[in-house]
Amino acid sequence: MTRPTIVPMDLPDTAFPYPRPQLVRAGWASLDGWWEFAFDDQDRGLDEGWYDGRPLARRIRVPFPYQSGTSGVGTREVHEIMWYSRSFEVPAGWTFGELLLHFGAVDYAAEVWVNGRMAGRNRGGHVPFYFNIAPYLRPGPNRVTVRVEDRQDPYQPRGKQSASGKPVRIYYWCTSGIWQSVWLEPVPAVRIDHLRILSAQxxxxxxxxxxxxxxxxxxxxxxxxxxxxxxxxxxxxxxxxxxxxxxxxxxxxxxxxxxxxxxxxxxxxxxxxxxxxxxxxxxxxxxGLRKIELRDGYFHLNGERIFLLMVLDQGYWPDTLLAAPSDAALRADIGWIKRFGFNGVRKHQKIECERWLYWCDRMGLMVWEEMPNARGWSTKAEERLLIEWLRAILRDLNHPSIIAWVPLVENLGFPELTMHPEQHSYLEQMVGRTRMLDATRPVIDNDGWHHTDLTDVCTIHDYTYPVDKLLARYTDTLRTGRPPDKGWSRDTSLFLDGARYRGQPIVLSEVGGYLMEASEVAPERRDRLYDAYGVVRSDGELAERYRVLMEGLATLPFLAGVCYTQLADIEHERNGLLTALREPKIDPDAVLALHRRLWPTA
CATH class of the missing domain: 2.60.40.10 (Immunoglobulins)
Known part of the structure; x- marks a missing residue:
């Protein structure tokens, strides 16, 4: 296989400001930048005591995965165990009862030592964690060491990261190890641990x-x-x-x-x-003062009916993968979404870093937050998925931009959902526990198809093309107000046996996805992917296809929202409105004008 082109970015050691914008203290220090690093393919590090402060042979720039050129390592080979280490000194003048060592996200399982003493462990690749390291400090330089395991395990929540380690169809290169900021925070022993916005009406x-x-x-x-x-x-x-x-x-x-x-x-x-x-x-x-409600088959924001005009965003960059290149890159993506005239975004199979949600809050973008799913089903997979999902909700429930929770998409990790009562029951448990944490937002149980009775929104993924064929699928819906019994993919049932449509808002939460023809895509990868979506051969053809699609969807008055696939190209999946380098393929001002003409309430 051809080695991918990796272009390192010229970044300062610290490219991110304060990492936790919903709970800010005056004192903090970033540990982003150059760390010592080593692969441990033979899993010898624990037995040999690599946590004792010894130097590691390589260097890596945190918070970028080793698969990234920006990290300074830049290999896409699979390494399932890796070690990080660096020295630091507590900034002069700091006084504290406890000193917290924060990690924004480490994929997947982490063990942390300070000065050779175990500080703590974490499992879950998409959520933050911290340890009080004050008991392990000593005068002068201190040493932190991190051991990370990221197995090619289909039973751990991995989102769109390929379980084989290599991109295939709709799955991409993996993001392993530390991929969000690491930082220190001095805190009093008696302190505010968490704020929860109970009501902001x-x-x-x-x-x-x-x-x-x-x-x-x-x-x-x-x-x-x-x-x-x-x-x-x-x-x-x-x-x-x-x-x-x-x-x-x-x-x-x-x-x-x-x-x-x-x-x-x-x-x-x-x-x-x-x-x-x-x-x-x-x-x-x-x-932010806002209220989201579902009434009469539509979304209402602050008492006013609103059409959800969303774009699917997977949060991948050509070099840094799931890790954002910088805070400016996060803000720029939201700027593009707003410039195209979308009022919402479906963050797909990723718990994005909090800085992205901060910019959604500030710039005005409604968000569907979605859990990265596993690929296989087991008791261990159940536990991993639910625990990490609930932690993500607790981290993010104060953000006014979030208007929906999505624990599952397209049965990912639930391969026998239609035949296995236990999987059906577990999905309903996930929805129920989501509501226990937050009863103010709707929950989409299984985005795309195979809904249970518990879903607050009837979402449909439909890549039918051409547009007239897509619209013909909804002829009966125009007459009855009820969605089709079957979905677009493999004649999939829209609702599971025993469940039925109950008047929920209907959203085409994946639509479009027009792939740009690319001769350099290998035929064995191109055939299966390109057979599933429409194909265009130029930017002009994409613009025309997009216009016809949106004008067609606007003739379906029962729709409460749509989500176009997708914002930016990712690797071989070239169906973005932007290239992977964030260059527009079609005129954003023309798209904005089209949106405003078709959906003035968006």
Missing amino acids: PDGMLAVQANLHAPFGAWEAELDVFDGIESDHLIARTRAGTHAAHIVLSTRIASPQPWTPSNPHLYRLRVRLYHQGTLLDSVESYT
Whole structure:
């Protein structure tokens, strides 16, 4: 197989600002940059004590996977065990009760040592974790070592990463090891551990729950609300006390400005923790006032009906793969989505880093958040999937941009969903537990087809072409309001046996996907992929095909939303509105004008 072209990017050691925008403290230090590195293909490192602080032979730039040229390693060969190590010093002037070592995401299983002592373990490649490393520190330089396992395991949540290690059809190169920022945070021993926005209503009602790291007798918390994410204009303040490990702070914002895609107004929040008048901790966050509802078969935002005009985004870059090249690259992708005139995005098979959600909040983009699924079914796969999904929800539920949760797509990891009652039951458990954590947003149980009775939205993946053939599939729906019994792929049932359509909003959550003809794509990879989608041979043909598709979809009044596949090309899958290098194939201004003409409520 031809070796892929890997183009390293010229980046500073630290390309990302504060990694956790929903819970900000003043003090922090990035550990991104050059680390020592080694592969451990014979799995000798534990027995030989590589965690003892010894130097490792290679160098890697964190937070980029070893498969990336930007990492300084740049091999696409499969290595399932890897080690990282670096020295650091605690910044002068820091005072703290505990020192937290944060990892944004490490794929897949990590063990962490500080100065040769075990600090902790984590399993789950898409969610953050941290350890208090204060007990392991010593004066002067300290040493952190990380061992990572990323097996080619179909039973671990892997999203679109190929289980073979090589791209095939709709699966891509893997992203192994540390792929999001690593950072230090000095914190008081008694502190605010988590904020949860319980209510942020368009009428100005705001309720914030502050959770203490540990019970602390009698304590007080104060909430300040500022009129703008960068504003110092204080518009509300409330204070309360408790003896419990959490407290709810409620207030009403006068003259509220609801959050919408066209006016994504955000309010800066500050929560301070006191004990007997002494300030113990202070954190900052933000929120947007918005309410998402499903009524009469459509979505309503802040009481107004809105059409969801989305694009599918997989968050891959040509060199850095699942890891974003920089914070600017995350913001630029959202800028392209807005420029094309979309008001929403379906982040596909990826839990994106929080900085991306921050920019969605700030720039005004509605998000469907989706769990990366496994490929196989087992008891172990069940446990891995559910635990990581619930952790992702807990990380992200304060973001106003998120308007839907999607635990499963196209039966991925549920190969016998139609025949196996246990898999059907487990899917319903995932939906139920999602709602237990967050009852304010709709849940799409299994995006695309094979829905249960629990889905809040009836989503359909339909790549039928040409457009007149696609529209003919919905002739009866125009008359009855009910979706077809069968889906587009392999005559798949839209609902599982025993379940039925109950009037939910109908969304074509994958449509289009027109592939650009490319002679350099190997025939054995091209035939199967290109047979499933329409093919275009020029940018002009793509623009015309897109226009005809969208004009056709606009004639289906029962639709509550559509999602076009996709934003950018990925490897051999060249069906983006942008190239993999983020160059537009069709005029974004023309697409924007088309969207505004067809769907003025989007």
